[in-house]
Amino acid sequence: MELLLQQVLAGLATGAIYASMALAVVMIYQAIDHLNFAQGEMAMFSTFLAWQMLQWGWPYWAAFVVAVALSFLGGIAIERVLFKPIQNAPILSQLAAFIALYGILNSSAGEIWDFTIKSFPTPFGTTPLFGQGLISTHQAGMIAVTLVMLGLLYFFFRGSRLGLAMRAAATNPASARLVGIRVGWMIALGWGMSAAVGAVAGMLIAPVVFLEPNMMLGVLLYGFAGAVLGGLSSPGGAVAGGFAVGIIENLAGTFVPYVGRELKLTIALVLIVAVLMVKPSGVFGRAMVSRV
């Protein structure tokens, strides 16, 4: 029983990593309707930028804010330069473009900062919080920040004019144009915000997993799984999904006899697919209704 509790707590802690990534994934999905494979690499690159600033002696919060700002601008730039020209291309071509972006960012980061792991500081400290060190203050802070970001985004999309305009542009671009919304810039904004959320996620994740160019691949895939489980149309669902994936994976790895340890990722994914069988749009997602 105690081990169960410990693994659930630890799962929540790692789940926070996936949840913050899942949030960035859903953000961009809401803006452009597909998954950005390069999301993790963008977050990683942003974190390296912050790390570089810290190496130059900047204080933590300065580096943090500048990194987030640069990521926001970078996201917009990538959208304008890379994706606007191919926005009418088939979806699969756009997907391939994301894959290309992944390669560019990953390779460049490796060339610039090489592959040895680096520590990244945390503003929350790392003293054990409770549960005998199962969750540290940093991990608790990560959970808190993720929930705060989620809350902010929720209010932004529901409560502000800009948020409303973005949702309109994503759901029904033609009608949105008719009411004067600049759809192109809404998409760019979506990219920028998603990059910014990714940067925050990266800077929260790096202290736990250590900063190196390949740190985000696993995280992105788990985050994606969590987002799909929760429902791609629901940011809250995505965050919940992220936490769920962390817990499921830990429990599968610890308690499923014989196969659990070696196949825990498989088991987690199978469970998610099973859930999708019952709820094909994710647990909290809205069912997709297509008009005939």
Added chain:
Amino acid sequence: MKRITRRSILAAAPGAVALAALPARAEKQYGPGVTDTEIKIGNTGPYSGPASSYGTIPKSMAAYYRMINEQGGVNGRKINFISYDDAYTPPKTVEQVRKLVEEDGVLLIAAPLGTPTNSAIHRYLNQKKVPQLFVSTGATKWNDPKHFPWTIGWQPNYQIEGHVYAAYILQHKSDGKVALLYQNDDFGKDYLKGVTDGLGDKAKSMIVLAAPYETTDPTVDSQIIAMKSAGADVFVNTGIPKFAAQAIRKAAEIEWKPLHILSSVGNSVGAALKPAGLVNAKDIVTDFYIKDPTDPQWKDDPGYQQWVAFMDKYYPEGDKTDAGNVYGPSNAATVVQVLKQCGDDLTRENVMSKAASLHDFTVPMLLPGIKINTNPTDFAPIKQIQMARFDGERWQLFGPVISGEVNG
């Protein structure tokens, strides 16, 4: 141009006869890729893809060969080191090695990196009789001269290390409960086998948890928690630096203080212990065969200073905290030694013959007392390691140099 007249031919005749009568000393034997001025050698490594952190190893080798060339080459011949990227995927390795052998025409393949990648070209190179020299992996299977006479390993293989750890455990905690962290691929499983075999009959009762991880796992926290919960008081940590460091840190966080044995793969002070927190690494035990470049105890050591000078001049962008950059040049130096010993007989057969007759050869960054030895039935050049304990600041070597013998 001198006119060739009958007189000049007659004048040259005695000289020609004299030349023909000279002993075969001046005769040169060349395999593919060799000329009077050049020796072509091939290599593959992960310059891209998930294992690209190891890409610095072939890069440092290239730098070393550059240095040798600037110093005059080997017996007057420059080394042309052709290295291709295989992204750590065996199908690509096969393609690149075939290119090296069939298109570039290299004399030998030096230090190809990775276990599955080397497995893929193992048979091909032996069939084609191309030396697969000093492979950059610690898998045990390369020490098999009877079946694969063209393949030879280099570093102490993982099973030897596993045996040494097991021996240490039996000596210091014979009633202990052992947990093991290993990467879920052949290098990790080789360590697992080494420890399990080394513990012999007691393995079943002593090993309470052997926990694998995948390189795509973000953390190994879950495994560490499970180990503490299983009551383990001995922890064999064979993770690569990222995961070794995570394990060290997590163990400290949950206040789990087992007898902690770290493998040579993850024991770099700069690359693993510092990120984990030096204070958390106190009392960890490990094994070494090369010097850790981040360990302050080597500051005044001439071998270390030579290495630093080499890095500064030939590979300045290389990370001096990365043990891979010690591995690369040391391995390359061994290749150079073999080529030197070949003299002018640079055929593939002679290369293997000389590779199989290294005697007490050392390179500057090997630990003092560790020597490279091979003979026709022993294709494990480095078999010795030495244990060390971390005192919170640096690794303190202790005990004798230990020799291990495990055959593939």
Added chain:
Amino acid sequence: MTSPPKETAALEVALRRETEIGRSAKSLGMRQLAIGAAIVVALVVPFVVKNFVIFQLTLVMVYGLAILGLNLLTGFNGQFSLGHSAFYGIGAYTAAILMDQTDVAYYWTLPCAGALCFVVGFLFGLPALRLQGLYLALATFALATAMPQILKFEPLEPLTGGVQGIAILKPDPPPGVPLDADQWLYYFTLAVLLVMFAGAANLVKSRTGRAIMAIRDHPIAAAAMGINTALYKTLTFGVSAFYTGVAGALGALAIQFVAPDSFTFLLSVSLLVGLVVGGVGSIPGSLIGGVFVLFVPNIAERVSTGLSGAIYGIILLLVIFVMPSGAAGFVRFAAARLGPM
């Protein structure tokens, strides 16, 4: 006169496009000429180039076949798959295990690999019926991730060789044939490729093919017209897996080695890139995709070893910018502009 409802209009457009493909006799003749010329070149090449290049060309065909499998499912039937590395891996391992542990001749491994993959694909297609778009992507991604883990799984080691993999020998040419092993495998692969590409082309032109494409373009209308969507979708999954599985088996014979980490999700991504570059929904485009997948990483490496991933990405982006519908789309575009209509 009322305009026809939207879905019949879509079907009309599809039919029209297809009769355009039926085309004038002249352009049909040109197409056959081009294919004929390509086959002649393919037959002659092994006598002109070195063995190593023959090996590379064999792999190009293998990847082209694998991409064709993915194309059938994603390009023609609209079901998104990130999991084809699993089918490729199953095919490769089937061939390797049969050759390593039984006396089965190498050519029988292909139908075995294909049949097993068909079954797995079909069974996977059943639950996949409920999923669409990115949700289906996740399910196929789960399959791709599961495969290496299952292959490394310890209890299965006596069969799969575990993490060490399985090494096999390349088949020798039949006695009396004056070719070496590389050349023989090339021709064998070429023969299989031609048969299977022809099969795919026939499938696409048939009623079944039209049904499959109708499901992609307008699933509700297709169902309304009486097409058994569920049956066709799962059958397509099976056929697609069959194609990629056979490719995997051929790949295993060419490379002579299989190991679990050769068949990860990253292979699926490569196949997807090849699909896009060649042209989604184009059968000959699959082969161009194979060329891209094999050669562009080499080209990128030659430009810069350290930044090869970035160069690869840049080349890919250029291809997408210049040819958003892939090579096949580009050829269609150029032919329409230049050739006689």
